[in-house]
Amino acid sequence: MDVLKVAANSNPNSVAGALAGTFKENGTAELQAIGAGAINQAVKAVAIARGFVAPAGIDLICIPAFKEVEIGGEERTAIKFIVKSR
Numbered sequence: 880m881d882v883l884k885v886a887a888n889s890n891p892n893s894v895a896g897a898l899a900g901t902f903k904e905n906g907t908a909e910l911q912a913i914g915a916g917a918i919n920q921a922v923k924a925v926a927i928a929r930g931f932v933a934p935a936g937i938d939l940i941c942i943p944a945f946k947e948v949e950i951g952g953e954e955r956t957a958i959k960f961i962v963k964s965r
Contacts, residue, residue: 881901882959883898883908885911885918885921886916886917886920887916889920889921894920894924895928896931898962902928907961909960910960911946911948913956921958937964939963942960943959943960943961
């Protein structure tokens, strides 16, 4: 499964479109964000994506979790959002 990485300057509508597409292909999706701004954009994207798939009768849920990632040789803590249908 591809991980969609979200940055503080990511457009939530674009992320939502990618999220909806990934979800339709795989039945699940995962977003990854580091920092308050990126997490904000990721949450907005999940809310927007719910509206994209709702007409098809799909009710998305989001499960947040921590994930350790290495960036530039440093360990960082990211938030991952696992998106599934209810």
